[in-house]
Amino acid sequence: MAPASSHVTVKSTALDFRHLRGAPEEFSTFCFNFVDRLQVEGYVAVENHPWTGNKVGGLFEISQKFFNLPDEIKKHAGRRKGQEGNRGWAYVGEENVSAITGFAAGVLSEQNLEDLKETFDMGKVDDSELANLWPYQADLPGFRHLMETAFESGHHILLQLLRALAVGLGLSEDAFTKQHNCRHHEFRLLHYPAVPASALKSGESARISSHTDFGTMSFLFQDDVGGLEGESLREEGNYLPLRTERKDVMIVILGDMMMRQTNGILRALPHRVTLPSTASINAEGEEWAPERFAIAFFGKPDRDVWLEPMQAFVDESNPARYDGVAAGDYDRSKLLRLY
Ligand SMILES: O=C(O)CCC(=O)C(=O)O
Numbered sequence: 001m002a003p004a005s006s007h008v009t010v011k012s013t014a015l016d017f018r019h020l021r022g023a024p025e026e027f028s029t030f031c032f033n034f035v036d037r038l039q040v041e042g043y044v045a046v047e048n049h050p051w052t053g054n055k056v057g058g059l060f061e062i063s064q065k066f067f068n069l070p071d072e073i074k075k076h077a078g079r080r081k082g083q084e085g086n087r088g089w090a091y092v093g094e095e096n097v098s099a100i101t102g103f104a105a106g107v108l109s110e111q112n113l114e115d116l117k118e119t120f121d122m123g124k125v126d127d128s129e130l131a132n133l134w135p136y137q138a139d140l141p142g143f144r145h146l147m148e149t150a151f152e153s154g155h156h157i158l159l160q161l162l163r164a165l166a167v168g169l170g171l172s173e174d175a176f177t178k179q180h181n182c183r184h185h186e187f188r189l190l191h192y193p194a195v196p197a198s199a200l201k202s203g204e205s206a207r208i209s210s211h212t213d214f215g216t217m218s219f220l221f222q223d224d225v226g227g228l229e230g231e232s233l234r235e236e237g238n239y240l241p242l243r244t245e246r247k248d249v250m251i252v253i254l255g256d257m258m259m260r261q262t263n264g265i266l267r268a269l270p271h272r273v274t275l276p277s278t279a280s281i282n283a284e285g286e287e288w289a290p291e292r293f294a295i296a297f298f299g300k301p302d303r304d305v306w307l308e309p310m311q312a313f314v315d316e317s318n319p320a321r322y323d324g325v326a327a328g329d330y331d332r333s334k335l336l337r338l339y
């Protein structure tokens with residue numbers, strides 16, 4: 001299906017979030033470029049969004065403080081055994097993403113790699129199905145407040161980008177936003193400790209193995225260490241670096257639930273974190289990857305939303321490629337493989 005406003009020129013730099021509130025021409029140019037980049041490159045960089053500058057800076061700062069706490073203290077927020085969702089702190093090696101490599105395509109990988117990362121996940125504040133887990137307030141004052149505030153504003157950023165996506169695809173403005181009322185998203189801090197390069201080359205461990213995100217739309221922030229790569233949509237198996245000039249430039253990618261609803265017109269981007277080019281040789285002559293921090297917001301529809309290819313993307317020559325499934329069931333079935 002042809003995106004709306006196909007006369008607009010595509011720019012190659014980051015898109016300017018302020019255009020979503022700009023004149024109608026700016027708004028439609030943003031929507032067109034947003035869809036075009038996602039279709040052609042599989043990702044799009046966005047700047048001048050509400051987290052620009054201090055907000056992202058503050059999140060990286062508190063993330064560093066959290067992960068620097070001793071494991072004994074982080075354990076207060078440790079994920080619980082049998083927990084059906086991502087909440088709290090997961091230690092290095094607890095969540096292993098190679099278990100879901102190929103999940104969306106229905107071809108699971110045989111590989112069983114240990115992830116050399118630790119994470120902290122939270123969801124909506126009053127989720128009766130899945131409670132958030134926090135360290136003691138005295139151990140990291142302000143952490144919970146900052147995370148909860150960012151989660152709420154992340155929800156609103158997501159809604160604006162989902163609206164732009166719908167408009168860019170020629171759908172009604174609320175086609176996706178109306179599926180995202182309950183805030184069933186996840187907000188994640190990631191820390192990849194410094195490791196010898198040999199660990200990432202051994203075939204036994206990875207920073208994070210190739211995967212697609214589960215939900216509709218994710219946004220990512222990273223420090224300047226590097227190593228994040230996305231699979232080229234033109235050449236299977238060819239991974240290209242996803243770089244940002246500054247920590248507060250947001251990389252937007254799509255997840256499985258958007259791919260299913262658009263009948264594959266928009267693809268969920270396979271991505272991974274590998275040995276960065278910033279790896280260096282230490283005094284003992286060993287190559288080391290420096291520690292890396294990243295932040296991710298995973299937008300997910302309400303758990304009871306029925307996901308199936310939308311009418312606009314299905315016709316005789318493009319039959320539905322995906323069965324219908326409830327968002328919550330899809331999410332759970334993929335998530336349970338991770339731990
Ligand atoms: O560390 C990153 O930049 C990406 C993390 C990621 O892809 C994930 O947690 O799903």
Ligand SMILES: [Fe+2]
Nearest residue numbers: 211212213271
């Ligand atoms: Fe991811």
